[in-house]
Amino acid sequence: MRLRFLLASSLVPSWVTVVLWLLVCLCLATAANAEEHETTFVNPVYAAQDPYLMVGPDGAYYQAASLKSDRAIAVYRSESLTDRGIHRVVFTAPDKGPYRDQLWAPEIHYLDGKWWIYTCADDGDNANHRVIVLEAETDDPLGSYKIAAELKTPAWAIDATVSKFPNGKRYCVWSGWPEGTRPDSTQHLFISEMESPTKLTGPIVDISSKMYPWETVGRPDGLNEGAQLIHRNGKTILLYAASGSWTPDYCFGLMTLEGENPLDASAWVKQATPWFSRSKDVYGPGHGCLISSPDGSEDWLVFHSSIDPQGSWNRCINLKKVEWNDDGMPVAGQPTSWGVPVPVPAGEPALKPGPNLSEAFDTLDRWELLHFYNGQTLKLADKQLRINASADRRFGDKVLLRGFEYRNLDVHTRVRFDSEEGTAGIVFRVANAGIGRDNFQGYAAQITSSGQLVLAKCDGQKMSVLASTQVPFAPQRWYDLRVVAEGETLKVYLDGAESPQLTANDASYGSGQVGLRALEGKVTFAHFSIEH
Template sequence: MFVSMYSRFSAISICTVQSAALAFLMLASLAIPATVQAEEHERTFVNPVYAGQDPYLMVGPDGAYYQAASLRSDRALAVYRSESLTDRGIHRVVFEAPDEGPYRDQFWAPEIHYLDGKWWIYTCADDGDNAKHRVVVLVAETDDPLGKYKIAAELETPAWAIDATVSKFPNGKRYCIWSGWPEGTTPDSTQHLFISEMESPTKLVGPAVDISTKMYPWETSGRPDGLNEGAQVIHRNGKTLVLYAASGSWTPDYCFGLMTLEGDDPLDASGWVKQEKPWFSRTADVYGPGHGCLITSPDGSEDWLVFHSSIDPKGSWNRCISMKQVSWNDNGLPVAGKPTSWNTPVPVPAGEPPLQAGGKLTNAFDTLDRWELLHFYNGNTLRLRDNQLSVKASADRRYGDKLILRGLEYRDLTVETRIRFDREEGTAGTIVRVTDAGIGRYNFRGYSAQLSSTGELILAKCDGNKLTVLASKEVSVTKGRWYDLRVVAQGELLEVYLDGAKQPQLSAEDATYPSGQIGVRAIDANVTFDTFSVSTTAE
C-alpha cells in the first residue's frame, strides 16, 4: 500500500513466514482457548490505546503487526506482535544494554524492519553522554522476530544522530533518514533531517544531505532554531512524502509536519518541500501529538496514524499512544484532521479480529501473553511470577493500572481472584463486562468490584469518565493478608462475595453493560493478585 513498511499484501507475496517465528506464534496461540465468536455488535475503542512513545509499526511476512519499544529506563528493547491495531499484543525483551561501552544507555525510538530476509532494529544509543548519541543497528540472531538481537553496526553519520528510518525509494535504491545536529551549530540548539543512500542495512554511502534547512515558526517551540525528528517515508499516489515530528517533544506544541519530494533525486535538498502549516497538531485536550507512522488497517482498506502525545497539558515526556484514521485528498496527500479526544469511542479499524465468546479459565495468570496491558509505566510496574501478578499502581496517581483478558467477551459469568495489599493504600479488584478500555484512571465502560485498603468493599459502574457506586460496605482490610474476591454477573443482577461467604456482601441490578471483556484493576495501590479464574453459566 504505502510507506517504508511492508503492505499487508506485498509482504505476504514477497516473503515467507520464518519457521522459528511460526513455531513461536503457534505456541502463543495456546494462550487463548478456542471459542466461538461472540455476538456481533459494533465495536469501538478509545484513546489512548496503550502507553509508550515513538510508535513505528510494520506488517511482517506473516501479515501481523510488529513494533519495537524501549523499556527499563531506555536500557532494554522489546518487540511486540499483534493481529490488531488497538491491542499492542504479546512482547518479548529482545535486547538488554551492556553495563559498559559506547552503547549502554538511552536507546530511543527503535524501529523494526524486515530487510533482505532478516529482522533489523534501528535505534540510537550513547555511553550516558547525550552528545555521543549515534544511530545503531541491531540484527536478529535467529529467524524469530521476537528472539534475541545483537548490535550489528553503528551508522557512520557526520555527528549526533537519532530517530533513523529506512525505505526503498521508487528509483530502486534504499535510503536512511535521521535527525541530527548540523555540523558547525551549537550542540542541542537545533535538529535537522538528513538523508543518505544505503549500500546495505548497516552501511551508508555518499553524502549526508540536509533536507530541513527551512524552518517555520511552528517547528521552533522549545528550540528557537528549529527541531525536526521522527521521520517516516510514505510512497503513495505516485508521490514520495516524509511525515516528521517538529518542535520540542517535551512541549505541548510538538506536532507533525509533512514534506514532499518534488523531483526524482532524494539527495537533491531543493527537491524537498515542506507544507507551510502543521499537518497534525494539538487541540485543547490533546497535547503534543507527534512522532508516529501511517499503517493500514488489518484488512488493508483503511489508513491509520499511530502517534504519541503527552499526558500533561504543559507537555512532558510522559506519553501514551493514540490512533486516528487518515483519508486522502484530491492532490494525493494524507489528511488526518484533529486528534480525537481521549475517552471518545471510535469504530475499530476495519478487519480488527472479533472478540470471541469466552469460556472457562482456571488460571489466567499462567502467562502475561493473555493480557492487554493498560498501565502507564510500561515495563516498570508489572511483574508476573509464579502465577502471581504484582502491580505498582502508585507510580503515577493520575493513572490506574488495568489488565484486560485479551480477545474474549463474556456476558453471564463468575470471576474469582485473590488480592493482597502490599502497602496500606489504594484500591484493587476485578472489572467485568468492559468495553472501550484505554489508558486512564476511569477510561473504561463496565463494572468494577473493588476492595479498598481503608476498609471498604465497592460495587460500581464506570461510564468512561467517572465511577458511580451501586453498593458498598465497610469491611476489615489488613496489609499482607489474602482476600478472596468473587463477582457473579447474571443478567441485570451483579453480586460480590468476599472470603468464601455463602451470601453476597454486595448486590445491585443494572442493565447498562450487558457484555464485555474482563480483567483486573488497581488504583494508587501496590497490590498482588493470585489466581484469576472464570466460569460461565453455560458450563
C-alpha cells in the same frame, strides 16, 4: 408480515419473489456488517512513545520499544491496532562501551529476508548518541538481536528510518545535529543512500534546513525528528515530528519530494503549516507513523501525546483515521479527545466468547496491559501479578484478558494490599477501555483501603456505586474476591462466603472483557479463574 404475505402470494411472479428475497438478504447483510463495524475503542490505547509499526510477512503488526530505563528493547506482535500485543525483550544494552545507554525510538524492519532494528545509543552522554543497527540472530522477530553496526553519520544522530524509493534504491533518514552548530541547539533531518542494511554510501544531505516558526517551540533554531517515508499516489511523502517533544506544541510536519532525486536538498519541499497538531485537550501529538488497518482498507495515524497540558515525556499512544484528498495527500484533521468512542479500524479482530480458565496467571501473554508507566509498574512472576499503581494517581492500572468477552460469568481472584492505601478488584463486562483512571465502560467489584467493598459501574467518565458495605481492611492480608454475573443480577462475594455481600441489578452492560484494576497503591493478585 406484509413482506411475507407478498412473497407467498400467487399474484406475485416468481422472478419478483426472487428479487425481493435477494433484497432482503442484502439488507440483512448490510445491517450485520454495519453493526459489526460499530465496535468502538477509545484513546489512549496504551502507554508508550515514538511508535513505529510495520506489517510483517505473516500479516501481523510488529513494533519495537525501549524498556527498562531505555537500556533494553522489546518487540511486540499483534493482530490488532488497538492492542499492542504480546512482547519479548530482544536486546539488552551492554554494561560498558559506547552503546550502553539511552536506546531511543527503535524501529523494526524486515529487509532482504532478515529482521533488523534501527535505534540509537550512547555511553551515558547524550552528545555521543549514534544510530546503531541490531540484527536478528534467528528468523523469529521476537527472538534475540545483536549489534551489527553503527551507521557512520558525521555527528550526533537519532531516529533512523529506512525505505526503498521508486528508483529501486534504499535510503536512510535520521535526525541529527548539523556540523558546526552548538550541541543540542537544533535538529535537522538528513538522508543518505544505503549500500546495505548496515552501511551508508555516498553523500549525506540535510533536507530540513528551512524551519518555520511552528518547528521552533522549545528549540529556537528548529527541531525535526521521527521521520517516516511514504510512497503513495505517485508521491514520496516524508512525515516528521517538529518542535520540542517535551512541549505541548510538538506536532507533525509534512514534506514532499518534488522530483526524482532524493539527494537533492532543494527537491524536498515542506508544507508551510503543521500537518497534525494539538487540540484543546490532546497535547504534544507527534512522532508516529501511518499504517493500514487490519483489512487494508483504511489508513491510521499512530502517534504519542503527553498526559500533561504543559507537555512532558509522560506519553501515551493514540490512533486517528486518515483520509486522502484529491491531490493524493493524507488528511488527519484534529486529534480525537481521550475517552471518546470511535469505530475500530476496519478488520480489527472481534472479541471471541471467552473460555473457562482455571489459572490465568500462567503467562503475561494472556493479558492486555493498560498501565501507564510501561514496563515499570507491573510484573507477573510465580503466578502472582504485582501492580504499583501509586506512581501517578491520575492513572489507574488495568489488565484485561486479551481477545475474549464474557456475558454470564463466575470469576475469582485473591488480592493483597502491599501498601497502606489503594483500591483493587475485578472489572467485568468491560468495553472501550483505555489508559486512564475511569477510562472504561463496565463494572468493577473492588476493595478500598478505607474499608469498603464496592460494586460500581463506570460510563467512561466516572464511577457510580451500585452497592457497598464495610469490611475490615489490613495491609499484607489476602482477600478472596469473587464476582458472579447472571443477566442483570450482579453478586460479589468476599472470603469464601456462601451468600453474597453485595447484590445489584443493572442492565447497562451485557457483555465485555474481564480483568483487574488497581488504584493509588501497591497490590498483588494471586490466582485468577473464570467460568461461564
